[in-house]
Amino acid sequence: RCPFHEDKSPSLVVTPEKGLWNCLGACKGNGHPSGGDALGWLVRYKKLTFPQAMKELGQSAAPVPPKKAAPPEELTRPASELLTTVIAHYHESLLSSKPARAYLEKRKLWSPDLIRAFRIGFTDGSLLARLGRSPLKKDLRTLGVLTGSGHELMRGCIVVPLLHDGQPVSLYGRHVEKPQHLYMPGPRHGLFNASGAKDASRLVLCESIFDALSLLVLGEPGAFPLWGTNGFTPDHAAFLKTWTGKDLVLCMDADAAGRAAAASLSQILSLYNPRTVDLEEYKDPNELLCKAKDAKGAWARLMVPPQASSPLGEKSAPK
Numbered sequence: 001r002c003p004f005h006e007d008k009s010p011s012l013v014v015t016p017e018k019g020l021w022n023c024l025g026a027c028k029g030n031g032h033p034s035g036g037d038a039l040g041w042l043v044r045y046k047k048l049t050f051p052q053a054m055k056e057l058g059q060s061a062a063p064v065p066p067k068k069a070a071p072p073e074e075l076t077r078p079a080s081e082l083l084t085t086v087i088a089h090y091h092e093s094l095l096s097s098k099p100a101r102a103y104l105e106k107r108k109l110w111s112p113d114l115i116r117a118f119r120i121g122f123t124d125g126s127l128l129a130r131l132g133r134s135p136l137k138k139d140l141r142t143l144g145v146l147t148g149s150g151h152e153l154m155r156g157c158i159v160v161p162l163l164h165d166g167q168p169v170s171l172y173g174r175h176v177e178k179p180q181h182l183y184m185p186g187p188r189h190g191l192f193n194a195s196g197a198k199d200a201s202r203l204v205l206c207e208s209i210f211d212a213l214s215l216l217v218l219g220e221p222g223a224f225p226l227w228g229t230n231g232f233t234p235d236h237a238a239f240l241k242t243w244t245g246k247d248l249v250l251c252m253d254a255d256a257a258g259r260a261a262a263a264s265l266s267q268i269l270s271l272y273n274p275r276t277v278d279l280e281e282y283k284d285p286n287e288l289l290c291k292a293k294d295a296k297g298a299w300a301r302l303m304v305p306p307q308a309s310s311p312l313g314e315k316s317a318p319k
Contacts, residue, residue, distance in 0.1 A: 002027060003045065073142045076135065083161070083168040086145055089130060090121025090159045097122045100158060103176040108289050109213050118192070121159040123152050123173065144185040145171070154182050160209050162190025164235065172209055172227075181208070181228075188227045191235050197224045198239070202247040202303070205265065205274075206285060207231075207258065211251070214285040218299045229253075229261035232268065240272065248274040249303070253284045277302050 002012040002023045011025030022035030036044075042053040075082065094100050094115065100122035104110040114120070128150075131137050140146045147153055157173030157180075169190040173182035192209050193216070200222030206212055208225050215223035222245065226232050229252065250265055252258035262276045279302070282288040292298040 075139050080167040087119050087161050091119050093124045094122035123154045123157050164190050188233050192225050197222045201245045204249045204251050206251045211285040214289040229257045248272040250274050250276045254279045
């Protein structure tokens with residue numbers, strides 16, 4: 001019998017497997033809900049608020065055993081070989097893409113030498129057509145280059161290879177039409193410009209690959225990007241142990257998140273005695289590159305180390 005109205009003949013239907021209830025009697029016409037789920041039942045039956053009902057049900061629910069992850073599918077070819085093939089195709093696509101070139105030119109990053117050196121590419125959707133019915137599609141889906149539904153993960157992105165010991169291990173994508181950063185699935189792995197930065201006397205840690213590209217255009221060979229404000233990875237830490245330079249510079253974005261990241265990194269990397277550069281009126285290195293009248297001169301001035309104070313605060317004798 002329904003407890004919400006005077007019910008002489010049973011009119012309440014409960015479906016336990018679906019967690020639903022419904023009154024087929026007077027509740028339908030009295031202006032109150034005539035059915036619902038377990039939450040609705042508790043709210044009405046015990047006169048609880050919605051949060052109270054959520055809490056009560058949560059305490060009484062049995063724990064759900066975790067699902068066992070399916071073992072990863074094995075690749076038929078090495079990941080580095082697959083990525084090398086993809087990178088070559090994306091690189092060709094960039095060289096013939098007007099939208100990609102226009103985007104890089106707008107950000108003052110169209111440099112054939114840089115594009116060639118780092119094998120930078122563009123995902124225009126032509127990879128799928130090129131693959132056709134190739135069995136490589138399954139490998140690329142397992143690797144994460146293609147999504148589970150078979151589409152290109154980084155469609156519409158400038159794509160930059162990430163390397164480990166000179167071999168590609170991942171990809172980074174920056175969408176040309178919206179502010180979107182994409183990485184391949186799984187933990188961040190690989191580095192950008194490690195080979196160029198390893199012998200640099202000055203290493204400049206920045207937030208993104210596009211910041212690092214901007215610094216390279218500005219003549220900074222030690223440009224070395226993290227993967228965002230919280231993107232200092234074990235790969236970065238391992239690289240620093242092999243770096244032989246002496247001047248470590250933190251160049252985070254000129255916003256609250258960037259300043260917080262710089263403060264945190266200063267603690268983490270205190271062994272290297274890092275110094276933090278203030279970009280002043282520019283948000284990030286790319287904005288400096290695009291907006292400063294003399295971008296290289298502005299960057300050079302920012303890189304001048306602060307002058308050490310004279311011993312004991314001495315002042316030069318008056319003439």
